[in-house]
Amino acid sequence: MSRSPSPQPGGWSSPGLNTPYDNGGQTSPFIPNGSSPHNVTWASAQARSAEVKGYPGFTPRSQGFFGKHFRRISTSLPFNHGEKEKLGRGRSQGSKIMQILSRIGRNMWRLRKWLGLIVIGIIGFVIWNVALRRMYNRASWLGGGSKYVVILAANQGGGVMEWKGPREWAIERDSVKNKRKYTKHWGYELEIVDMSTKKRYAHEWRESWEKVDTIRNAMRKYPHAEWFWWLDTNTFIMEPTYSLQKHIFKRLQDVTYRDINIYNPLNITHPLTDEYLDPETRSAVGDGKVDSVNMLIPQDCGGFNLGSFMVRRSVWTDRLLDIWWDPVGYEQKHMEWEHKEQDAFEYMYQNQPWIRPHVAFIQQRQIMSFPPGACGEKGDDPNIHYQERERDFLVNMAGCEWGRDCWAEMYNYRQLSNRLNRSYWEKFKDAISDFFKKKTKKSEKKKEKKN
Numbered sequence: 001m002s003r004s005p006s007p008q009p010g011g012w013s014s015p016g017l018n019t020p021y022d023n024g025g026q027t028s029p030f031i032p033n034g035s036s037p038h039n040v041t042w043a044s045a046q047a048r049s050a051e052v053k054g055y056p057g058f059t060p061r062s063q064g065f066f067g068k069h070f071r072r073i074s075t076s077l078p079f080n081h082g083e084k085e086k087l088g089r090g091r092s093q094g095s096k097i098m099q100i101l102s103r104i105g106r107n108m109w110r111l112r113k114w115l116g117l118i119v120i121g122i123i124g125f126v127i128w129n130v131a132l133r134r135m136y137n138r139a140s141w142l143g144g145g146s147k148y149v150v151i152l153a154a155n156q157g158g159g160v161m162e163w164k165g166p167r168e169w170a171i172e173r174d175s176v177k178n179k180r181k182y183t184k185h186w187g188y189e190l191e192i193v194d195m196s197t198k199k200r201y202a203h204e205w206r207e208s209w210e211k212v213d214t215i216r217n218a219m220r221k222y223p224h225a226e227w228f229w230w231l232d233t234n235t236f237i238m239e240p241t242y243s244l245q246k247h248i249f250k251r252l253q254d255v256t257y258r259d260i261n262i263y264n265p266l267n268i269t270h271p272l273t274d275e276y277l278d279p280e281t282r283s284a285v286g287d288g289k290v291d292s293v294n295m296l297i298p299q300d301c302g303g304f305n306l307g308s309f310m311v312r313r314s315v316w317t318d319r320l321l322d323i324w325w326d327p328v329g330y331e332q333k334h335m336e337w338e339h340k341e342q343d344a345f346e347y348m349y350q351n352q353p354w355i356r357p358h359v360a361f362i363q364q365r366q367i368m369s370f371p372p373g374a375c376g377e378k379g380d381d382p383n384i385h386y387q388e389r390e391r392d393f394l395v396n397m398a399g400c401e402w403g404r405d406c407w408a409e410m411y412n413y414r415q416l417s418n419r420l421n422r423s424y425w426e427k428f429k430d431a432i433s434d435f436f437k438k439k440t441k442k443s444e445k446k447k448e449k450k451n
Contacts, residue, residue: 137187140224145187147226148244151218152179152192153211153233167407174410175233182240189225191218209341211306212325219313232307234397234406235368238386238417242393248366252293256360258285263361263383266303266346272353286357295320298364300384300398301375304349306342307396308368316358323348368396371413373404386413391420 108115137143154172176192183190193214215228229244248255257263260270261284271284280287294317296310311317323329329344337343349355364370369386372379374397379385386392395413400406422430 134184134187137185139187143187144245146189146224148186149189149191149218149222149225149228150179150183151211151214151228151230152176152190153214153231154192154194171406171410172233174414175235178237178240178414179231182237185240186243188244189222191221209325209330212321212341215311216318216321216325219317225313227310227312229310230306230308232396232398234400234410235308235394236397236410236413236417237394238413238420239391239393240417240421247393248296248362252290252360255366256293256296256362258288258293258360260361263299265299265301268350270356272356274353277353280357281353283357292358293360294358296360296362296367298362298366298368300364300370301381304342304346305364305368305396305398306345307398308394310367314358316354320348320355323352365390365392368394371395371397371400371409373400374398388416388420 137145140146152175154176179190179192182188191214193210211230215230218228219225227244227249260268264270271282273282286292294312294314298305298308311320324341324344329347333344333347334340337347349359364384365387369392370379370384371386375381375384386395397404397406397409397413400409
């Protein structure tokens with residue numbers, strides 16, 4: 001201590017130390033014999049040194065609640081593996097379940113990037129299926145679903161001539177549910193029309209003629225739609241994964257024909273040969289352009305079938321619907337026309353030359369297949385009847401109310417559609433169940449043989 005440099009002349013002297021901090025940082029005057037008016041002990045000097053450094057003096061570890069329990073709290077944390085390993089030397093490290101869980105947690109933490117990508121992918125898939133797919137399908141500049149309107153004839157009022165029974169209600173419920181699911185998936189509009197509550201004229205019920213007026217009303221209700229698809233109640237969409245765009249409208253040239261002579265069950269003379277008609281009207285195929293088609297209609301074994309047909313918004317369509325719905329034609333012929341509005345359209349097609357150039361006949365199985373019993377008991381006509389192997393789009397139980405069971409046919413085709421459109425997971429479960437069924441059958445046969 002005698003060799004240490006002194007901050008003041010005369011150096012430090014015992015028993016106290018002279019410090020410049022006693023006088024607010026000013027140097028105290030030198031006092032002989034090493035004495036000072038402010039003698040400092042060693043303990044007070046040490047305390048002042050600690051204050052200058054900016055942190056309190058030494059405190060024992062056991063002081064305070066947190067200090068006492070810090071080690072215990074830190075070792076109980078789930079991510080403090082290193083501390084636990086140090087403390088667990090030579091002792092049992094908990095149950096095996098906890099060890100397995102900790103390993104799983106460590107592995108998941110190592111793979112956190114990949115797990116995050118997987119979670120993001122699952123969330124994106126769910127959002128796409130729930131909301132974005134319908135928005136995409138509906139957008140006119142993307143999927144274009146808003147251009148198509150499906151008009152479904154219902155009979156919610158209970159019928160005109162007779163009240164509906166439980167089977168009729170079940171048929172209507174299944175049909176409406178089927179169309180709702182299909183239109184929701186592809187973003188189409190669905191217009192459900194009650195055909196029994198309209199009475200346009202006081203002296204007559206015009207049931208089934210209402211579809212003409214209904215189509216006109218739908219065109220007013222959906223001004224931005226282009227195509228309107230009429231469907232009867234006794235129809236069922238077998239393949240909901242087929243969009244109208246891909247199934248029909250993007251290949252109209254391949255699935256339609258303009259010359260009725262290709263399939264002409266009504267023996268209509270075509271084309272017209274009158275000299276006063278323009279060349280387009282006298283042509284067997286009109287102008288031959290797809291853009292000029294304003295109506296798609298199928299033919300069955302008896303002629304035109306309006307259980308499933310399509311019309312396009314155009315001036316030609318407005319003119320057709322006005323004449324079709326005109327009460328003059330209805331008053332003149334409604335007692336002769338057994339099929340009502342269908343016979344009326346056939347009459348107009350034969351006698352109104354301006355109609356033919358804009359009508360195209362679509363192959364029946366493209367828009368409406370028949371079950372066995374319609375157009376032949378065998379149901380073996382490949383141009384008309386439903387073909388499971390070729391996955392036909394829609395089935396129309398036409399005429400089922402005349403001697404056939406409409407509900408049984410609807411139920412069978414609904415079950416068939418569900419089976420054909422199973423998911424991969426459902427197919428896997430069915431394969432496992434079939435395997436065990438075959439196995440039990442074999443074991444039962446072996447037991448029978450032994451007995």
